[in-house]
Amino acid sequence: MTDLMSYDDAMAAFDPAMGLEVHVELNTATKMFCGCPTEFGAEPNTQTCPTCLGLPGSLPVVNGKAIESAMRIGLALNCEIAEWCRFARKNYFYPDMPKNFQTSQYDEPIAFDGYLDVEVDGEIFRVDIERAHMEEDTGKSLHVGGSTGRIQGADYSLVDYNRAGIPLIEIVTRPIMGAGEKAPAVAKAYVATLRDLLLGLDVSDVRMEQGSMRCDVNLSLSPKGAGTLGTRTETKNVNSLRSVERAARYEVSRQAALLAAGGSILQETRHWHEDTGVTTAGREKSDADDYRYFPEPDLVPVAPSREWVAELKAGLPEPLRDKRARLQGDWGFTDLEMRDVVASDAVGLIEETIAAGSSPQAARKWWVAELTRRANEDGVELTELPITPEQVARIQALVDEGAINDKLARQVFDGVLAGEGEPDAVVAARGLAVVSDDGALGEAIDRAIAANPDVADKIREGKVAAAGALIGAVMKDMRGQADAGRVRELVLEKLS
Amino acid sequence: MAADLASGATTSVALTRAHLDRISAVDGAVHALLHVDAEGALAQAAASDARRAAGSPASGLDGVPIAVKDVLATEGLPTTCGSKILEGWVPPYDATVAARLRAAGLPILGKTNMDEFAMGSSTEHSAYGPTHNPWDLDRIPGGSGGGSAAAVAAFEAPLAIGTDTGGSIRQPGAVTGTVGVKPTYGGVSRYGLVAMANSLDQAGPVTRTVLDSALLHEVIGGYDPMDSTSIDEPLGALADAARQGAAGDMTGVRIGVITELGGEGYQAGVQQRFDEAVALLVKAGAEVVEVSCPSFVHALAAYYLIMPSEASSNLARFDAMRYGLRVVPDGDPSAEDVMRASRDAGFGDEVKRRIILGTYALSSGYYDAYYGQAQKVRTLISRDFEAAFAQADVLVSPTAPTTAFKIGAKLDDPVAMYLNDVATIPANLAGIPGLSLPAGLAPEDGLPVGFQVLAPALADDRLYRVGAALEALLENEWGGALLDRAPALEEATA
Numbered sequence: 001m002t003d004l005m006s007y008d009d010a011m012a013a014f015d016p017a018m019g020l021e022v023h024v025e026l027n028t029a030t031k032m033f034c035g036c037p038t039e040f041g042a043e044p045n046t047q048t049c050p051t052c053l054g055l056p057g058s059l060p061v062v063n064g065k066a067i068e069s070a071m072r073i074g075l076a077l078n079c080e081i082a083e084w085c086r087f088a089r090k091n092y093f094y095p096d097m098p099k100n101f102q103t104s105q106y107d108e109p110i111a112f113d114g115y116l117d118v119e120v121d122g123e124i125f126r127v128d129i130e131r132a133h134m135e136e137d138t139g140k141s142l143h144v145g146g147s148t149g150r151i152q153g154a155d156y157s158l159v160d161y162n163r164a165g166i167p168l169i170e171i172v173t174r175p176i177m178g179a180g181e182k183a184p185a186v187a188k189a190y191v192a193t194l195r196d197l198l199l200g201l202d203v204s205d206v207r208m209e210q211g212s213m214r215c216d217v218n219l220s221l222s223p224k225g226a227g228t229l230g231t232r233t234e235t236k237n238v239n240s241l242r243s244v245e246r247a248a249r250y251e252v253s254r255q256a257a258l259l260a261a262g263g264s265i266l267q268e269t270r271h272w273h274e275d276t277g278v279t280t281a282g283r284e285k286s287d288a289d290d291y292r293y294f295p296e297p298d299l300v301p302v303a304p305s306r307e308w309v310a311e312l313k314a315g316l317p318e319p320l321r322d323k324r325a326r327l328q329g330d331w332g333f334t335d336l337e338m339r340d341v342v343a344s345d346a347v348g349l350i351e352e353t354i355a356a357g358s359s360p361q362a363a364r365k366w367w368v369a370e371l372t373r374r375a376n377e378d379g380v381e382l383t384e385l386p387i388t389p390e391q392v393a394r395i396q397a398l399v400d401e402g403a404i405n406d407k408l409a410r411q412v413f414d415g416v417l418a419g420e421g422e423p424d425a426v427v428a429a430r431g432l433a434v435v436s437d438d439g440a441l442g443e444a445i446d447r448a449i450a451a452n453p454d455v456a457d458k459i460r461e462g463k464v465a466a467a468g469a470l471i472g473a474v475m476k477d478m479r480g481q482a483d484a485g486r487v488r489e490l491v492l493e494k495l496s
Numbered sequence: 497m498a499a500d501l502a503s504g505a506t507t508s509v510a511l512t513r514a515h516l517d518r519i520s521a522v523d524g525a526v527h528a529l530l531h532v533d534a535e536g537a538l539a540q541a542a543a544s545d546a547r548r549a550a551g552s553p554a555s556g557l558d559g560v561p562i563a564v565k566d567v568l569a570t571e572g573l574p575t576t577c578g579s580k581i582l583e584g585w586v587p588p589y590d591a592t593v594a595a596r597l598r599a600a601g602l603p604i605l606g607k608t609n610m611d612e613f614a615m616g617s618s619t620e621h622s623a624y625g626p627t628h629n630p631w632d633l634d635r636i637p638g639g640s641g642g643g644s645a646a647a648v649a650a651f652e653a654p655l656a657i658g659t660d661t662g663g664s665i666r667q668p669g670a671v672t673g674t675v676g677v678k679p680t681y682g683g684v685s686r687y688g689l690v691a692m693a694n695s696l697d698q699a700g701p702v703t704r705t706v707l708d709s710a711l712l713h714e715v716i717g718g719y720d721p722m723d724s725t726s727i728d729e730p731l732g733a734l735a736d737a738a739r740q741g742a743a744g745d746m747t748g749v750r751i752g753v754i755t756e757l758g759g760e761g762y763q764a765g766v767q768q769r770f771d772e773a774v775a776l777l778v779k780a781g782a783e784v785v786e787v788s789c790p791s792f793v794h795a796l797a798a799y800y801l802i803m804p805s806e807a808s809s810n811l812a813r814f815d816a817m818r819y820g821l822r823v824v825p826d827g828d829p830s831a832e833d834v835m836r837a838s839r840d841a842g843f844g845d846e847v848k849r850r851i852i853l854g855t856y857a858l859s860s861g862y863y864d865a866y867y868g869q870a871q872k873v874r875t876l877i878s879r880d881f882e883a884a885f886a887q888a889d890v891l892v893s894p895t896a897p898t899t900a901f902k903i904g905a906k907l908d909d910p911v912a913m914y915l916n917d918v919a920t921i922p923a924n925l926a927g928i929p930g931l932s933l934p935a936g937l938a939p940e941d942g943l944p945v946g947f948q949v950l951a952p953a954l955a956d957d958r959l960y961r962v963g964a965a966l967e968a969l970l971e972n973e974w975g976g977a978l979l980d981r982a983p984a985l986e987e988a989t990a
Contacts (some may be wrong), residue, residue, distance in 0.1 A: 050589045054813045056582065057569040057591055061724050070869075089809050091858070095831050100812035157831070159817075292858035294867060297694035297806055298686075299724050361842040 002278065003257040010221075010256030011181040012128060017177045018183050018248060019218035019227055020127075020190060024169045024204045025211070027067045031165035032136040033060030033299075038167075040210055044160035051378070052165035054098030061300050062087075063375055066167035068312065069203040070134045074111025075313045076197055077129045080254035082110050084303045087134070087296040096139035096159050102253060104135035104170075106293040110302065111260065116197070122339055125186050128174040138288055139164040169203075174284045175229065184248035185226060191215055191244050192345050193489055195319060199348065209240050209384055215244055217272075219251045230255075231265040237272045238495045240381055247272045250279055257409040284435065291389035293420050326419040327351065336370075345382050353396075362396040365390075370413060388418050394423045407480045408432045438490065440473070441482060445490055448473040457496040467491050498711070499549060499653055501559045508541035508548070508559030511654075511954075512603050515561050519605070519652045522985040527627050528647035530566050530639075531574050534608035537871030539605035547601060550663045551723045557711055558601030563653035565644050566607040567614055568699065569688040570594045574960075577690050578622040581814045581821045581842025591688020592723065593657060593699050593716045596695075600715045605653050608643030614664055614692045615809065616640050617916040618906065618965045621846045625771020626903055629672060629945055631982055635900040638668030638916075644673040644702040650985055655712055656702040662799055663694050663896070663920025665700050666932035670895035673934040673978045675963070677709045678920075680725035680953045685720030691810045693803040696895060696924040704979060706933060706963040707742065710734040715954065727791060730956060737957035741964030744972075746779035749962065752888025754791040757919045757948075763898045765938025769945040770894045773935045776969040777962070785887050789880035792922050796914060798873035799921045802856050808854030814842065832909040849910065878926045885952045890962050893919050895932040895946030923950050931959040934965055934978040944978065 005013075031038055034051035050058035071081050088106035090484075114129035117241070119491040140163045144287060145155025171194065179186045186481045194349045195206045195213060206213045220232035250272075255265055318326075324347065328338045331354070343349055346367040353363035367382065395412050398404045404412065404427060416427030427433060446469045449456045458466040467488055474487045500506045506820040516534050523529055533601040538745055544559035553559070561891060567577050571594070576582045577697040590598065597604060611621035620636035621644025629635040629644040637646040641658035645668030648656050658665035663962055669676030677700045682700045685934035701712035714735060721727040754775060758767060778784055816838035823837040843851070857866035884891055896916055906913045923930040935947035947966065951958040973976060 050587075053818065055569075055587065055589070056575070056577070056585075056690040056813070057587070057809070058589075059687050059723050061722060091809050091812060092810065093832070095813065095817045096816070098818065100815055101809050167880060290811070290860045292855065292861070294805060294809070297725075298691075357783070382857065382869075445753055 001252055003172065003261065004250075005045060005256040005260060007018045007181075007253055010252050013224055013260065014221040014252070014256055015180065015224055015226070016179070016183040016189055016252055017232075017425060018179075018218050019174045020187060021152055021218070022171045022194060023205065023214045024073075024171065024192065024198060025206050026066055026169060027084070027202070028063055028065045028069065028167055028168040028264070030063055032063050032066050032134070032167035033165055036165065040205075042162055042211070044158070044162060047162040048164070052098065052135070053161055060103060063167060066134060069167070069201075070110045070132065070169050071309060072201050072312050072316065073171070073198065073203060073305060074114065074132050075309070076201055076316055077114040077171070079114030079132060081304060081309045082108060082112070082302075083306075085110050086301045087299045088293045089296050091292040094138070095157065096141045096161075096164070098139065098161060098164050098387065102135060103296055103299070105133035109133035109465035116190065116193060119342060120182055120185045120187060121493040122190045122335070125179060125182075125189070127176055127186070127190050129176045130172045132169055132171045135168050137163050137166040137168050160496075184245040184252070185219060187248050188241055188245040192241050196240075196348065197320055200282075200320065200323070208241065208399070209278060209381070211239065216237060217247050217251070217257070219246060219248055220240065220265065221252065221255045230259075231267050233265060233268055233279075234272050235270045235272050236282065237479060240274065242379075242381065243272055243274055246277055247279060250277065254279065263470055293332065310408055330478040331364070332363065332384070333360065337364060340368050343370045346372070349382065349389055353392045353409065356390045356393035358393040358396045360397075365394065366392050366413075367447070370410065374413070374417065385417060386419065387413070391416055391423055398423060398427065402434060402483065403427065404432055405480070405484065408434065413457075432481065435478055435481050439488070441487055441490055442480075444477045444482065445470070445487065445494060446476045447477060453488075456495055459491070498557055502553070504548075508544040508561070508603060509538060510606070511559065512541035512561045512566075514684060515605055515653055518598060518785055520883045522650055523652060523987060525628060525633055525647050526630055526650050526652070528608055528650060528652055529563065529606045530576060530578070530609050530643070533573055533604060536573070537603040537605045540601070542600070544578045544601045544603065545605040545924040547903060549566070550776075553601065555715060556598035557655075558716055559603070561603045561653055562595060562597060562609050562712075563605045563647045563656040564597070564646060565641055565656070565658050565699075566610055567659050567690050568594055568657060570604065570607065570611075573607060574626070575607065576692070578612040578624060579646070579844070579847070580623040580843065581838070582819075583623075583821060585819055585885065587688075590689065591928050592685035592720045594688060596716050600708055601623060602655070602715070608641070608647055610643055610655060611640035611702070613690070613807070614661055615846050616852055617663070617667060617913050618901075619643060619668075620625055620675060620902070620907055621844055621984045623627050623844055624670050628903070629900045630985055631673065632900065634902055635943070636671070636903050638896070638900065639669040640664040641668045641676075641702065645669055645674050648672070648674045648704055648981060649701050650984065652696075652701050654704070655708060657698055657699055657716065658702045658714075659689055659699045660920075660924065661696045661698075662924050665702060666920050666930055666946065666948060667896045667916055669702065669932040671900040671944060673935045673944035673982065674702060674704055675706055675709050675931070676700065677931045677956075677958055677959065677969075678923060678929060679713060679717060680727070680929045681924075682725050683710065683929070683956060684717045685726050686724040687720055687722040690790070693806040695806060696799075696803060697899075698924070704977070705737040706931070706960060706967045707735060709931070710738040710960045710964075720906065725797060725953070731930060732957040732961050736955055738960040738964040740960035740969045744780055744965050744968045745903055745943045746777050746962070748967050749777075749782045749890070750786040750888040751777055751782045751784050751962070752884050752891040754792070754891050755788045756790070756885070757893035761915075761918075762894055763940075765940045765943045766896070767897060768937060769935040770947060773861065773947050773966055773970065774892065776973070777966060780969055787884040787891060789877070789884055789922070791876035791880045794873045794927055795919055795922045798870040798877070799917075799925060800853070800914060801870035802874065804854030805857045805867050806854070808858065811843070811847065811851055814839065816842075816884070832985040840854060844883070844909070854956055876924045877922050881922070881926045881928060881952070883939075889951075890958050891950040893948050893950075894935075895948040896921060899938045899941055899943035899945060919948060924954075928953050928955045930965045931957055933963050934970070936970065936974070936978065936979070
């Protein structure tokens, strides 16, 4: 069992430094260097050609749209755009790499020296971007047999090359220092903000669960106040927003325990396990890891004109912070409410829910309070809950129409999340409609009066406030499906 | 042949069958071909005859059969690159050059032998055994494209395609008495050419006459969007240049003799035939200047860093995971074990040597000293050429320092083997075009000598003009084509 130091103790003794490498699959119609389609989820090896299979003799041709997307990402991240840059070959052997080299960029990235401001608890942290470069994705290995689904112990492996050659942008930060105990939260906020920025650019699906956005977390500790950089680990397979924060916290605790015990950190690749919440050692990595980079001789240099860069810059969407400020104003949220919305990663969801007809406050209430709690309970991202903004808006509409109340609405959420269909279907199937039929209500009220004669007397004496107890009894009797307003009217009528 | 096809004096089927018969008769001795596609070639020939009969030939060369170096992908035809590691591999696609040959109606007779992955100057490094020089079966036909040159020299094919990374078209042309052209880099698509060194490789014609090369060059050349390094410029009127040159008038043409490519290290008979050819050009009106290219002394060293570096990366894909030879060691081997065993069994010694060299040259800490320096030398060589072309329209030299040597003579001395390409490599490093044509037989051994013509990038037409002129002047001296003097192979075979 790995020794861990409590997070608070670790933070009392050490300063964390973090670097994040985010890989983003672009949503171009075709691959980086060939004309194959990029659709997710196709039959294995059906979206391939000689080039992306690396067949002998095949050659790459750069996808102009991918270059444009890369430059727009760079510009949105406040980067410089290279006047001239080349692709390079990163040489290493792996079965899911058709050529046993990855066509990437090395010392000449398309974009460099930028930043992204992220907000944590109302405070702005500036994350410096070292570079954003273009490369191609690898194929995807499926290890069959064995218990873990990993390469160790597998009986055989299958490779799907549909993913091979899909355009990737790798965005690398400079070390994030000085965030202290908030470092893991900054990491999560960075990835979330980056995702929103990419969505706004419409350059990627940025679906972490589908792997179209993948994050590696580099983390090291140094003695508190030393201002130095310790030995880092690179944690891979961090494929959800929650995991970014959890993996960073775990590495802090693990490294702190090791260092405190007089040990040293091994520079290595580690794997994050979403289910158990731990990292385990992967390949040992040293600076001697030699990819033998050299300029890709099959491609010509990329030299975007300054006019093109200016044109792309002018066409960028509204910056995220401006957009958030605008939305907060439009929606009438307080600073605190907006902060919760951002922390819940619900800005986009609320925007869509409002677009589907809901009021801002209702949308906020459901997503931030009700659904965020459920996502946390299930250990999934809010965006991964099997419910759409349109469905949330429809449930709120049913409340507004008086067909259901908030309590019933929660049961409708249960039904929709359980896959029972659209909100209206759940209401019908579960028989959740509010009862405002005077006959049925009258009988329940009579039963409540009979059971609570002293309360009934108080009302008759004019203590109208006591009606609440009878209404509660009726609601209970009718399993929450009574129209509370109508019950109150009927009670007061009967006892006046 | 094209004229006879056009006039109806012969048919493509007859021509193709005649060449297939010739292959049957002599290729046992020459071993120029790795794969013969009689059925496919005859079918393409029949289709060609139908087009000719309908009065709609696909090109001027429609129906003329051709052999293709086994380094170019041909759909449905095995493509081995002379290596065990690709034994039996049948590409699912055509190289652009192959596609253009088919579109122009040239029946593909088969695939020609070569040094494994084009690494060599003698075709002895083929995993399928050496090709023999039709002039003397105990001698090498040059390399790496010895198969294409020997097939053309032995009349097994009227035309062939070669590829030239450091001289693999021109040097075999020189030692077999044939014509070979390395076009401007980017002039002929590399799509489907299994790369040895991507920044140097170029496919081109291997023929018996300069005009044939020009005609074939026009078929295979020109912009291809599938190759990013392909040049989107017109090829120029190559055949017209050859026809103009054949008239033999060289008035006003400035010919630069490269000081560094000749003299010491060059066989006396090679130098003599070269000098005689230059004298003929002068007689025809050319102006001769001596030009110096001081950086050429570093060309071989730079080449032997850049080429293996690129090759080490290119050849990484041969890992037994997707195609080609797969050797599974005993026990419970990992993917890495299978890769290791397959590459060990599938690659020959010369290939392994270059992979190791290239891997080393690209390694962290050595990159700047080796690959980086080599690229700088490359720039210097290009500047030398620029300065030389300011003084001359074309540059000339012997194509190879010696005539064909005996099979086995240099097999144990890689550096001696590498020196065969000392005169051809600079053109590859600079990306400029070069042509080799026969300059006669060396008096001391009676073997063919090659004469090289170099032109600035995109001025391939100058090669054809000067080449065709010299060819006409020489044949006038000889009273016929040089190959008419080659031994009859039927006797050698018998």
